[in-house]
Amino acid sequence: xxxxxxxxxxxxxxxxxxxxxxxxxxxxxxxxxxxxxxxxxxxxxxxxxxxxxxxxxxxxxxxxxxxxxxxxxxxxxxxxxxxxxxxxxxxxxxxxxxxxxxxxxxxxxxxxxxxxxxxxxxxxxxxxxxxxxxxxxxxxxxxxxxxxx
Numbered sequence: 815x816x817x818x819x820x821x822x823x824x825x826x827x828x829x830x831x832x833x834x835x836x837x838x839x840x841x842x843x844x845x846x847x848x849x850x851x852x853x854x855x856x857x858x859x860x861x862x863x864x865x866x867x868x869x870x871x872x873x874x875x876x877x878x879x880x881x882x883x884x885x886x887x888x889x890x891x892x893x894x895x896x897x898x899x900x901x902x903x904x905x906x907x908x909x910x911x912x913x914x915x916x917x918x919x920x921x922x923x924x925x926x927x928x929x930x931x932x933x934x935x936x937x938x939x940x941x942x943x944x945x946x947x948x949x950x951x952x953x954x955x956x957x958x959x960x961x962x963x
Contacts, residue, residue, distance in 0.1 A: 828941045833933035837926060844925030848918035853894045857917045865913055866898035870906050872913075873897050 851857055853874050862872035874894055881891040898907040
């Protein structure tokens with residue numbers, strides 16, 4: 815193989831490895847951040863054109879409820895729903911789940927895109943580091959195979 819082709823293949827492989835490492839950290843972090851921020855006004859206003867009908871405004875409503883723990887015992891909990899309210903104050907649509915899944919997906923996607931850009935920025939330094947480590951290992955192996963005279 816030509817050196818440029820080998821360099822391109824190894825560069826892509828290094829980028830893929832760095833992307834996998836960064837993605838395994840940034841996507842779960844995005845999911846966690848998205849879960850915490852899904853009830854904020856910013857999230858509601860961002861998702862309003864996607865979920866609510868025209869002429870309505872998105873609002874968050876919370877209420878007390880219960881959930882079961884790992885042993886089946888009821889525990890107090892707070893639930894959140896997105897309500898689409900018209901100009902008269904009537905609730906036109908209520909969405910308890912989809913808005914949060916969409917918001918978490920958007921924030922996780924931002925984490926994935928960020929991982930891709932950071933992988934491009936860090937692939938070259940990672941390749942240099944791998945090359946130095948590989949050369950150090952090869953130098954040590956050559957000295958072990960030399961027999962004394």
